[in-house]
Structures are given as C-alpha cells and as structure tokens.
Amino acid sequence: MLAAVAPTAQRSQLEAALAAFRQAEGALALCRRQRLLPAMWLQTLGGAMAVARQLLPSAQAQLHSMGASQHKSVRPLTGTQRRAQKASLQKAAGAAAQAAAEAGAQLPQRCGHCGKAAVGLRRCAQCRRTEASYCSRACQVAAWPQHKFECREA
Incomplete structure (x- = not known):
C-alpha cells in the first residue's frame, strides 16, 4: 500500500x-x-x-x-x-x-542601457519611464534605437 x-x-x-x-x-x-x-x-x-x-x-x-x-x-x-x-x-x-x-x-537605481548602479539617473523626458533611465548621454544615445519604439507606445 x-x-x-x-x-x-x-x-x-x-x-x-x-x-x-x-x-x-x-x-x-x-x-x-x-x-x-x-x-x-x-x-x-x-x-x-x-x-x-x-x-x-x-x-x-x-x-x-x-x-x-x-x-x-x-x-x-x-x-x-x-x-x-x-x-x-x-x-x-x-x-x-x-x-x-x-x-x-x-x-539602487540602474542604468537602462549598461546596467551600472548609479545615483541621479536621467529619465527619458518624453515618457518618464523608470526603465528609460540612463547614467550618461552615451548610454541614452546607445539605447535610443530600442527605446524609441517603447517610448511611442507611452
């Protein structure tokens, strides 16, 4: 059994x-x-x-x-x-x-492109999503081709 x-x-x-x-x-x-x-x-x-x-x-x-x-x-x-x-x-x-x-x-907040922990990340001014926060202008520019499609949906 x-x-x-x-x-x-x-x-x-x-x-x-x-x-x-x-x-x-x-x-x-x-x-x-x-x-x-x-x-x-x-x-x-x-x-x-x-x-x-x-x-x-x-x-x-x-x-x-x-x-x-x-x-x-x-x-x-x-x-x-x-x-x-x-x-x-x-x-x-x-x-x-x-x-x-x-x-x-x-x-800690992380850059949406490189993933580095950072203080004072800059958010996308258009959609203001937290995923679209970047530690530098270079990361924002590098992430823009992918983010622009998400940004338009918002």
Whole structure:
C-alpha cells in the first residue's frame, strides 16, 4: 500500500507544479502587459520561465506515464475557472506591483542601457519611464534605437 501512495503523491506534485507553471506564465504576461515590474526583473523572470518551459514536456510525459490523463492537465478552462484565474492573476500582479514598489526604494537605481548602479539617473523626458533611465548621454544615445519604439507606445 505504501508503494501506491508514493506515485500518487508524486503525480499530485507534478500536477500542482504544472498548474503553478501555467499560473506563473499568466502572471508574468500580465506584469509585462501592464508594466508592473522593472524591465530587468521581467528579463530575469522570463529567463527562469524559459528554463521551466524546457522542462515542461518531460514533466507532462512523466505525468502521462504515471497514468494521469494528460488531457485533464491541458483541458480548456470553463468560464468560472477563467474568471477565478483572472482574479487570482490580478491579485498576484497587484502584490507584485506592491513588492516592486517596496523593493524599488531599497534597490539602487540602474542604468537602462549598461546596467551600472548609479545615483541621479536621467529619465527619458518624453515618457518618464523608470526603465528609460540612463547614467550618461552615451548610454541614452546607445539605447535610443530600442527605446524609441517603447517610448511611442507611452
């Protein structure tokens, strides 16, 4: 009986991990759309999600080999589930925004181009985004080709 419990527990852990991955993916997408976190954080989180995404097929295959229905884990959400997930993601995004605001006061500001920690960074005068803060004129000029597209959206 003990041998039957371990695979069930492992299957539950895998299912929970896959569900958490999907929720994290949604929360990261929401944070990107609403620009709730600094660009450097989004880049770091995106890298971690890319690594997790590479592990996803093997986790799904392992779950399937354990006898769990793979269709169950990728079944489309019902309207109620979708609304609950959206509310959960918005709550997580709000918490992430609050954490970012609190951490922003604690972290040294960094140049949006070279990444050096600096005091008194200059922000883009047009959009005033914190990601568009530069330690020097040279960094601002070097970052302009990429930033001008983001700046126009603001």
